Structures are given as structure tokens and as C-alpha cells.
Amino acid sequence: MEIAAEATELRPSPSQKPPRPPRKRHRGVLKYPVVRQLIRFTGVGIVCTASSLAIYAVLRPLIDPQLANAVALIVTSLMNTALNRRLTFKITGKKKRTQDHLSGVLVIAIALIITGGSLGVLHLLRPEATVTEELWTTTLSGFVATAVRFTLLRHWIFRRARHV
Numbered sequence: 001m002e003i004a005a006e007a008t009e010l011r012p013s014p015s016q017k018p019p020r021p022p023r024k025r026h027r028g029v030l031k032y033p034v035v036r037q038l039i040r041f042t043g044v045g046i047v048c049t050a051s052s053l054a055i056y057a058v059l060r061p062l063i064d065p066q067l068a069n070a071v072a073l074i075v076t077s078l079m080n081t082a083l084n085r086r087l088t089f090k091i092t093g094k095k096k097r098t099q100d101h102l103s104g105v106l107v108i109a110i111a112l113i114i115t116g117g118s119l120g121v122l123h124l125l126r127p128e129a130t131v132t133e134e135l136w137t138t139t140l141s142g143f144v145a146t147a148v149r150f151t152l153l154r155h156w157i158f159r160r161a162r163h164v
Helices: 004-008 035-058 063-089 097-125 133-155
Strands: none
Touching: 004 063, 035 063, 035 133, 063 097, 097 133
């Protein structure tokens, strides 16, 4: 009888959840959630920027620079929102996923205005600009667009997860 009693004590009842592991304690600047988010956001940004530049470089000889820029940004926008949702802001599950992606499209539109505007200024000042100059222009203006994007993601789209 004792063996049966001991066995039942070891098994949690179906209504009990297993205990959660203790939360990690961060030290130094990593104790601030925004710093951890910026680090993860930067990693996602590097992957998405490299993808966007590669798509632009492949498309640019075939189509207009504005269209190549738009296609590159749109193609990488879904990947970017999904990665930031999961990795940067630690949001999992399907709840509000569609809404998050629709809001992400609006943020990408703002990035498109910033980077497309910079290409427009470049071609206004240098109509004979090379693809390399266009890539530098979109990269530099992409840094501005990235700062705007992080701010909008953190304070608008994913504000429910600002402290992770």
C-alpha cells in the first residue's frame, strides 16, 4: 500500500500545471528590457536588411530602382514582422497575429517612404547614380527607417510586450 501511496504523490494531478522555471536575472545594461529588445531587434534587422539588399541587387538591373526597392521591402516585411514578434518581443501564438502583420505593413509603408524618398533625392541630385550609390543611399536611409520602425513596433504594435 505504501508504494501505491508514494506513486500517487509523485504524479501531479491533471489540473496542476508543472512549476515554472525561475526567471532569469539580468545584470548590467541587460537588466533593462529595452536594451535586450534592441539587441534582438538588431539581429533581426541584420538578417532582413541583408535579404532586402540582396533582393534589390538582383532586381535592380531588371526593373526601376523605386520598384526594386518596393519589392525588396514588401517581400522582407512579413519575415521581419514575424521575427520581431517572436524573437524581439517574445509574442507567440495566433492571437492578434493578423492585426500585428497588418500594422507591420503600415510601418513598412513608412520605411518605404523614407527609403524611396532618399532614392528620389539621390536621382534628383545625380540622375546617373550607380546601383552601388543606390544601395548606399537605401542602406543609410534604412538606418533612419529602422529607428522609426523599432519605435513604432515597441510603442504601438507590440506595446503589450514592452517589458520582456
